[in-house]
Amino acid sequence: MYRKQVRRRRAVLALLIVGSFVLLTLTYQGSRGLQSGVSTVFSPVQSVADRALKPARDLVDWFDKTFDARGENSRLKSELVTARTQAVAGQEALSENAQLRKLVELDRGPALASSPYKEVTGRVIARSPTVWRSSVNIDVGSSDGVHVDDPVISGDGVVGRIASVEGGSSQVMLLTDHESAISGKVVPSGAQGVIKPEVGNPEDLILDFIDSTKLVHGGQTVVTAGWRAQGLAPLFPPGLPLGEVTQASIVEQEAKEQVQVRPYADLRNLDLVQVLTGGSRG
Amino acid sequence: MILTPKILIRMAAIGLLGVLLQLSFFSRVELFHVSPDILPALVVCLGLLGGSLTGAVSGFAIGFFVDCLLVEALGISSLVLLGIGYLAGLFRERFEIHSTLVPALLCMGLTLVAELGFAAIQLLFGIDAPVSILIVRDMLLKSVYAFFLGWPTYLLIRRILRPALVEEPRVQRRREPRVLGA
Numbered sequence: 366m367y368r369k370q371v372r373r374r375r376a377v378l379a380l381l382i383v384g385s386f387v388l389l390t391l392t393y394q395g396s397r398g399l400q401s402g403v404s405t406v407f408s409p410v411q412s413v414a415d416r417a418l419k420p421a422r423d424l425v426d427w428f429d430k431t432f433d434a435r436g437e438n439s440r441l442k443s444e445l446v447t448a449r450t451q452a453v454a455g456q457e458a459l460s461e462n463a464q465l466r467k468l469v470e471l472d473r474g475p476a477l478a479s480s481p482y483k484e485v486t487g488r489v490i491a492r493s494p495t496v497w498r499s500s501v502n503i504d505v506g507s508s509d510g511v512h513v514d515d516p517v518i519s520g521d522g523v524v525g526r527i528a529s530v531e532g533g534s535s536q537v538m539l540l541t542d543h544e545s546a547i548s549g550k551v552v553p554s555g556a557q558g559v560i561k562p563e564v565g566n567p568e569d570l571i572l573d574f575i576d577s578t579k580l581v582h583g584g585q586t587v588v589t590a591g592w593r594a595q596g597l598a599p600l601f602p603p604g605l606p607l608g609e610v611t612q613a614s615i616v617e618q619e620a621k622e623q624v625q626v627r628p629y630a631d632l633r634n635l636d637l638v639q640v641l642t643g644g645s646r647g
Numbered sequence: 648m649i650l651t652p653k654i655l656i657r658m659a660a661i662g663l664l665g666v667l668l669q670l671s672f673f674s675r676v677e678l679f680h681v682s683p684d685i686l687p688a689l690v691v692c693l694g695l696l697g698g699s700l701t702g703a704v705s706g707f708a709i710g711f712f713v714d715c716l717l718v719e720a721l722g723i724s725s726l727v728l729l730g731i732g733y734l735a736g737l738f739r740e741r742f743e744i745h746s747t748l749v750p751a752l753l754c755m756g757l758t759l760v761a762e763l764g765f766a767a768i769q770l771l772f773g774i775d776a777p778v779s780i781l782i783v784r785d786m787l788l789k790s791v792y793a794f795f796l797g798w799p800t801y802l803l804i805r806r807i808l809r810p811a812l813v814e815e816p817r818v819q820r821r822r823e824p825r826v827l828g829a
Contacts, residue, residue: 374700381707381729388711388722403715411716414671425676432679491670493717494684495762496785497769502670502717529718536718568680568781633677 401531404502408534411490412504426634447584482516482602482641485509489635490534499525499542499562501635506533509642516641522606522629523547523589524638535640539632540570540607548590549607549626554579557590560607560626568633570608574622581613587626602641648697654811658693658701661804662709665689670716681785683792685800686713687761688754690728691735692801695750696808699736706732720772727764731757747798754797755790762786 487503505511507530515527517537525545528538538545541562549560549572556572556579563569572587587610591603606629613624648654665685673683690709694702710724735757744750763786805812 377700378703378729378733381703382726384707385710385722385726385729388714388725389720390722392720392722397718400715400718400721403712404718407716411667411671414667418668418672422672422676425678429677429679489675491716492674492682493719494669494674494682494686494713495765496782497765498717498719500717500719531718633680633682634675 397529404534405531408490408502408504408506408531411502411534412488415488415490415504481643483510483643484639485511485642486637486639487511487535488637492635499539499545499632500528501537501539503535503537503638503640504533505640506531506535508532509640511535511640511642516601516605517638518605518641519630519635519638521631522608523601524630524632524635526601527640537638540628540630541568541632547601547607548592549587550590550603551579551581551610552586552588554581554585556581558623560587563625568627569611570626570628571623572610572626574624580615581610581624583610583613585610585613648701648808649811649813650697650701651811654808657807658697658705659708661689661693661807662705662712666709666712666716669713678792679788681788681792683796684758684762684789685793685796686710686724686728687731687758688793688797688800689804690732691754691757692750692797692804694732694735695739695744695753695801696805696812697736698740699733702732702734702736703729704732706730723765723768723772727761727768730764731761734760747802750801751794751798754801755794758793758797759786759790762789 485505487505487509489501490504491502493500503517511527511530513527513530517524517526523540525537525539525542527535529536540547540560543562545560545562547560548557550557551572556574558572558574561571561573563571572581587607589601589603589605589607591601593600608626608628611625611627669685673685676682686709690702690706693705697705706728707725710726710728711721713719713724714721735753738753766782766786
């Protein structure tokens with residue numbers, strides 16, 4: 366009797382393991398019908414759960430941020446000095462910009478001014494629990510005009526792009542996903558390259574140079590370059606803020622032709638994002 | 648564990664709530680830059696209370712549900728979680744659980760195993776990641792969080808599934824019975 370039970374238990378275990386491998390095979394063959402169905406059914410439930418749990422999340426965030434605040438204080442003070450200097454220079458640019466905008470009758474941000482994109486605002490409803498997957502699910506989908514490969518931004522900068530779309534929800538592949546690659550440009554030096562994630566380090570990106578003759582310094586801003594090449598994410602509007610160069614030693618630039626970049630968007634604590642729909646996905 | 652339709656419904660509800668709580672709450676909060684992962688602890692608790700078969704099936708189902716909701720590669724979470732569910736069940740079938748500390752410690756240990764398993768599968772599937780200190784920190788902190796989450800989770804699930812548990816001791820009578828008039 367006991368042996369029979371053991372045999373049955375082992376048989377079920379073997380069946381489950383085989384089942385897992387079958388599911389893996391199906392996934393890599395591109396069959397996603399089942400996932401789409403389940404995701405569509407549960408996305409309203411997730412949306413409700415997301416809203417209901419927001420106060421609890423905010424409470425935990427408050428504790429976490431209080432711990433972090435001490436360390437950030439001194440860093441922010443030094444950044445403030447730099448920012449003040451930049452702000453003075455920025456005032457001049459702003460007044461010039463306002464005049465130019467009047468001239469061309471634009472009422473949108475500079476990066477989106479000449480692009481055909483429309484913004485669709487979405488709320489993050491789920492996030493992968495592991496450090497290996499950099500994706501979030503949002504509560505807008507094809508019924509809102511969202512398409513695969515549409516760029517996704519937050520108030521701070523580029524977040525990623527749409528990886529898959531259902532009726533009322535979509536999956537966003539974040540900048541830190543191992544498959545992500547976006548053309549970027551350092552301003553004001555003008556050095557261009559490809560922004561890739563540093564896999565295993567969820568807070569940092571790498572700018573792989575294409576043109577290594579222009580030197581880059583820490584603290585410089587990286588924006589989207591607006592071009593695409595084979596294997597790169599589809600065309601993002603040029604000039605969207607991506608991040609800030611954190612480490613840029615001359616040795617690393619010359620030897621590895623890359624610098625480290627910290628994304629402006631807080632990819633671990635996203636709440637509201639905007640999908641730029643209607644652009645070129647070619 | 649005596650599996651009746653009612654108990655199965657309760658277990659399904661536990662799994663469903665656990666997954667929704669993980670995706671909408673735990674994955675989106677951070678303590679020391681690491682998000683807690685309650686799902687391995689949940690599967691370990693189900694395995695400890697129900698045995699190896701219950702643990703394996705729960706792990707498979709919960710993993711499948713997570714992958715469906717996240718629209719990720721199906722089968723990876725199922726494979727990892729069914730493994731730790733089975734191991735937790737085997738532990739319960741071979742050893743007595745004398746202390747409430749044991750489930751918490753098992754949650755911690757098996758969460759670490761799950762994280763390592765998950766990392767191994769991801770690397771096998773071609774994610775070219777250096778084993779950075781951040782990944783190691785992520786795994787270790789997740790295990791520590793599992794210890795603290797596993798404790799109440801075990802007690803709560805044991806309470807919900809109490810009617811199905813075979814060796815659950817009966818509640819002691821408050822007063823000894825006495826003969827009337829004596």
